[in-house]
Structure formats: structure tokens, C-alpha cells
Amino acid sequence: MKYIDEYRDGAVARTLAARIARQADPRITYRFMEFCGGHTHAISRFGIADLLPGNVRMIHGPGCPVCVLPTGRIDMAIRLARLPQVTLCTYGDLMRVPGSAGQSLLKAKAAGADVRMVYSTLDAIRIAETEPGREVVFFAVGFETTTPPTALAIRQAEARQLANFSIFCNHVLTPPAIRGILESSSDGVEIDGFIGPSHVSAVIGTRPYDPFADEFSKPVVVTGFEPLDVLQAVLMLIRQINEGRHVVENQYVRAVTREGNKAAQAGMADVFTLRDAFAWRGLGSLPHSGLKLKNTYAAFDAERRFDLEDLPGRENPACECGAILRGIKRPAECKLFGTACTPETPLGSCMVSSEGACAAHWTYGRFRDHQRRAS
């Protein structure tokens, strides 16, 4: 595929890796967090860790919206789905995420709840139009990439006077999560620089990362999702550190601008407003990190329409997703990893989404652990 295959060229990857090896100062340890789950997946899938010198370490971040959704919100979605009049539409990633007591949307569906997997908010709108007797609720989840499509769906529902459409809003924001990680780093992981998100940045631009370079003195390189992109970004981060710089750089110039997508930003600003705080799995409650519908769109808010109460949620006590999402632990350090918890029978959210650190390591990285143990 054009704009994908050429950025996966093995020979070029080896050239970049050789340059990284030359530039990396053996006296320095470079600890870079890739915020986004898409990068975690790419790093695992393409074996990028194997191409980097031992003193360049990639730390997986919390940028997997499925992974950071607290169990209580899954429980609330399941409760919604069980209402007899409700058709719950959801992205496929959320079907198998464990709620409390081993529940999931997939199990609720098997027990008779009307849960439907959709590709797009456009599909959910279509279902609401063709089935006026059903209360169609869209389980809205994701960062700034999936938020503009939800905003457009709300505006479309309003324009078409769709009285049977609403959303269960769980949209979250990237910059407050990065801030949360940096501010909690006294008890957590040391980070020397960030690989910034690809497509979140296509929407928000590179400007929102400025505080992490200015206030926290951390280099940030906004990076595409292909392996050559990631390698080039690592090289750019190493150079910044070697030269004592900490600025926001843009490696993904083919799709990301400093200002981002203004139409998408305007759509989000029209429909959503900040929650005072939102609870993240692993990161805890972060101020102004989640979105809710503005009062002008309250009619489309499923939490109000169905008088949905907040549920606390109970996670499997042995699950280390929280520490893994903060970058404190690696997947293999969880005792459930690969034993009770696998992609077929996930106990924690990080094992569900292909972007989750545990699923990525299980699929592409665990063989390396075996080799390490054997040698």
C-alpha cells in the first residue's frame, strides 16, 4: 500500500539503526516513552527494540484508549446494553474488555443484550434511522482521533432530529495524560523524551506538546506509525539529548502540521466540554482530561437520558495493567501474563486491544523473553 510499504524498507531501517548506534553515547541511558498504543504495536511488531543499542530503552505509555478505560465505565456500558430498549453500538476493540466479575459486552451480547459492533459513528446513525423503535447508544471512546467523528455524529443526529440516538461519552485527551505521567514521575518511571502520537497530532497539531519541552525539559518528537518513522524519531530524540536541547520536533511532516486540523478541533469544541476530572486506569483521576457533552447537546447524553449512575468497578487484584500503563512494569513482570491472561482469555485491558502493551508483547515479543531465559 502506498505511504505504508515504503516506510517499512528493511535496508533503510538498518541504515537508520546503524546511525542510531553511532549517535547513542554509551555513557548515557536513553529512556523514551512512546505514548501511543499504535507505536507500541509497531515497536513490537517490527522488532524495533532489537535494532536499538542496549542503552536506548523504549517505555510503553498509556495511549491505548481501550486500556485506560476504567472497569467501572465498562460496567456502566454493560448495564446500558442490558436495558431492553437499548441497542448499544461499539467499536470492536471494546467487546472483550473485562468489566467487573468477568463480565464483558461480548458475554452480555451472548446473554441476549443487543450489542452491535460498528466500524464508524456513521453506522450507528444509520441504525438509529432505520430502527426508530430502538434506543441506539453509541459507546464513544478514544483520544482526539475518534472524538471529531463522534462530534460530527452528534451534529448529524441533531440536524436529522434523531430522538432515539445518544452517546455514552468516554473521550479522553492526550496532553493531560502526558502531564499526569510527568507529574507522577517521582514515584514512577524516569523518562528522557517522548515519541509523540501520529494521528492524534494530525488533529491537535504539535503546539499542545510545547509545555512538555518548556516546563518539563523533555524532548518530544511527533512521529508516524511506520517502523522507519519510529527509528528516525529515536535518532532525532538522541540528537536532542546529545545536544542538550528539549524542543518539540515533527518527524511526521507528511500528515501533521503545527496547528493541526482546525475543522476537527472546531467540531470537538462545539459539541464537547471538559469534565472536571476523569478516572484513568493506571493513572488515576486526572483533572480536565476527559470530555462530556455540552449542555446544549444534553439530549444526546446517554448518562443523563438513562440516569446512569457511576459504578466503581472491581479489577482483578493480581492484574498489573495499572503499573504497565504508567511504564513502571513490563508485561512479562505480571504474574498473570501468558498464564491466566492471554489475548484469548484476557483478564486485563492491556491484553485485549492489539495496541495494548501486553497484547503486543504476547504476539510479537514473548519469544525474546524465552531466548533470554535460555541463554
Place this chain on the structure above:
Amino acid sequence: MCLAIPVRVNALLPGHMAQVSLNGVSMAVSVALVEDVAVGDYVLVHVGYALARIDPLEAARTLAAMREAGVIVEREVYHEIY
């Protein structure tokens, strides 16, 4: 979840929609969020919506820089930021 895929716009449809081909599969996506999309453009599509247009010149320049192990883009980006 935030992975958008580059697709070619094959035809523009009414209501800010476009026909695109995704690895040989033809589908209709919304282009309401990207201005002035034209047939032949490549856009990044996520959950049925185009989020950005790919700049073919920057794409080629990035690739050229990668082949030379990164030097050109870095210098340009560095200047762009300051």
C-alpha cells in the same frame, strides 16, 4: 485505536462523502473534516472519517531523508520549529 490508514480518493460523493480504495476494497468515507479534497488525493482515514491529507512532497522528502539516515528532515524541522 488511533491508527488511521492512507487511502486514495477515487470519487467525490454528495454529503461530504468520498469513495476510496483501501488495499483494493472500495468504501465510502466522510471527508467533512478535510477541506478541498480532490480525486487522486491520499487521505488518512480513521473510523470512516478522513482526518488529514497526506502531503506527497513532504512524504517524498521524509523518505529521502530516511535513506540518508535522517539528516535532512531533522535540519528542516529544526528550522521550522524555531
